[in-house]
Amino acid sequence: MKLVTFTHHQATRVGAVVEDFVVDSLGNADIPARMIDFLDTGTKALTAMQAQIDSGKHRIPFTEVSLEAPVPRPGKYLAISLNYADHIAETGKDRPEYPSFFTKQSTCVIGTGAAIHRPKVSDKLDYEGELAFIIGRRCRHVPVEKAHEVIAGYTIANDVSVRDWQARSPTMMIGKSFDTTGPLGPWIVTSDEIGDPHNLNLLTWVDDELRQHANTSQMLFNCYEMVAYLSAAMTLEAGDVISTGTPAGVGVKMQPRGYLKPGQTVRIEIEGIGTLANSVIMEP
CATH class of the missing domain: 3.90.850.10 (Fumarylacetoacetase-like, C-terminal domain)
Incomplete structure (x- = not known):
């Protein structure tokens, strides 16, 4: 899985990359918006993201998003x-x-x-x-x-x-x-x-x-x-x-x-x- 932090319509959250699209996590309560929280949640968040990918929905073309640093403000x-x-x-x-x-x-x-x-x-x-x-x-x-x-x-x-x-x-x-x-x-x-x-x-x-x-x-x-x-x-x-x-x-x-x-x-x-x-x- 390729995990990204991206901005779309001035809102920043976690997603996944599939081909030329970002799979959006918006609306999925099991996927935290911040990458640090996503990683800390562990298997639950990864499973939810995989289900989001497998649905074939929630896809935004790359041309419509801005990629941020994957972890925009790491603790260390x-x-x-x-x-x-x-x-x-x-x-x-x-x-x-x-x-x-x-x-x-x-x-x-x-x-x-x-x-x-x-x-x-x-x-x-x-x-x-x-x-x-x-x-x-x-x-x-x-x-x-x-x-x-x-x-x-x-x-x-x-x-x-x-x-x-x-x-x-x-x-x-x-x-x-x-x-x-x-x-x-x-x-x-x-x-x-x-x-x-x-x-x-x-x-x-x-x-x-x-x-x-x-x-x-x-x-x-x-x-x-x-x-x-x-x-x-x-x-x-x-x-x-x-x-x-x-x-x-x-x-x-x-x-x-x-x-x-x-x-x-x-x-x-x-x-x-x-x-x-x-x-x-x-x-x-």
Whole structure:
């Protein structure tokens, strides 16, 4: 199932994607309007959505809706750094002994098609194509072998970074949390449809130039290991977003630098999920 948060006639709610339509949840009391509540409801909500799909009704053409970020305001947005060997090599840093996480503030999140703002205070705006996964239920101390049970599904993330502000703090948080630096989408593909999340091709384009080409099999710490590591320290909750790191090819390491400029478009494609696309404009 492909789960979306969408807006239609100025009302925002959860739906599902079938071909060129969004299956609307309006009027179904068993389907919460917010994605976090939908995921927290679990099997009941999924069963109700499947029945909505199977009815063949309640379908709105894609052209009539606006897709929002699948989880527009996650409770936590955690991202791992230095998780691909080729990216570690291009940064010149040492391979980490443990997973190294930072936080992106939830106000940075936007959906596919929304504009990334080049900040007024910096021209060092960069992209990072990444696989992200969404926690499906409240959990703590999850062993690696059971981690797949708490992942609701997978989406695409662009860990947009303001590089000079990122470098001002060892936590990197402020340079990762500017408004609009958290594109997510276009939807959540539920875990049953993905199968193995650790064998997916990932490609990132800036306009028509391919900048990143990798496979999630190249991650140093896989999705399940991330869940086990994080849940040893903190409670993970439905709707939390965890982004799994970027491969080589980021703009800051190009010669000359490949920073994003107004008028450009970043497209990230991950096998089995789809495409996340966002244009760049000057901050209004």
